[in-house]
Amino acid sequence: MQMLRRLLCTAALLTLSGVVAAAPAAPTAPKEGVQYRVLPQKMDTPAGKQVEVIEFFAYYCPHCNVFEPLLADWVKKQGDNIVFKRVHVAGGARVLPQQRLFYALDALGLVGQYHTKAFAAMHQQGARFANDEEVIDWAVKSGIDRARFVDAYNAFGTQAKARRAAAMMNEYRVDHWPMVAIDGRFITSPSMANPEGSPAQTEIEQQQVALQVMDALVEKAKAAKADKK
Template identity: 65%
Template sequence: MRLPRRLFCTALLGLAAGTMSAAALAADPQAGAQYLVLPSPQPTDTGKKVEVIEFFAYYCPHCYAFEPALEAWVKKEGDDIAFKRVHIAGGAGVLPQQRLFYTLDAMGLLPQYHQKVFDAMHQQHLRLSSDEQVFDWAAQNGIDRARFIDTYRSFGIQAKLRRAAAMMDDYGVDRWPLVVIDGRYITSPSHVGAGAPEGTTETQQQQTALQVMDFLVAKAKADKR
């Protein structure tokens, strides 16, 4: 049975399938297998840099597991890419986490606190599923509570939430973490893991996804020349 899009997490598709080994990528990744091509490419505004968007959720354990490898990959790519994150929309329990992400971003605090939010949920087991829980967490972590709440409840954050929901529809997001490259190509650990042999690990699945991302960034750069 297909789960509703807003409630889907990568593990539900990918972990049972396992992953591809690095050796399996001796040949170029194939469209329709390790990555998908969007039927309607989405516009980008990053000039000669290749736009890379990650769709993720703070509550998702597989987004949390992917974060260190993804962060290292982004640093490796450097100025060749313009990296963006989109926190997926969800139900009432996810909305405070989504607002938290966009509030930190609007306040210029995301680089400092992004990993701390992940750790709060997956190491300290904080739910952050209500506004008050989020406000308490922000204050306990040294963020001005009043300023945070004002930003959290602002029209600007509401606009970002609407934009995130629209982007999920535009890109056909049905799992996370999911990566979109150059507004045209989609891949994820679960995409590269589909149909792979059993016995491989989630870490291998992630590393193979990063190799596919390398390929797609190079492909997008070549297309821009």
């Protein structure tokens, strides 16, 4: 099962070997069909100057775990340029408790406080989050009020968002993760941003290159919004 889960995550060929001082330079103008792709039909996104950025991720995914702190820093640097959202991907009955954990945290306004702790629980502390009881026990031990968490975990809205995630994966053509959608039309990921022959040598380097590609796509989306005025 663990091997299957790893295969479902983005296919990073090189394992993490440590933080590097600087990432290899990404193309100043990423190429469509190489470092990113364009959806056949643009998804609806919020109006205004801000660019919507959606990360498709899974708590069980080791690559998402590595990407999380780098992505969090990138989101902070983007500031008001973007509206950032996360979608926990679907994956059957064993993944559903993890989805509901994320959407319960989101409903309670606790993602900022507990998102990285959930990753740490799975990738450093041996949690599996394979059933409701394990998720609820972890939440309570982590300091969340049991009644509030259980209500949010079982809420119709939480279950609806988990179902909606599967539909969004189809709409955005998500076939590996972490994957990032920008402005409802551009799709990229660390593996896409680093095609064969890329100078990136470690997983973190690949992810840093992906963030540079994301920078370029956000600017591209902002320019398109400005042209519509």
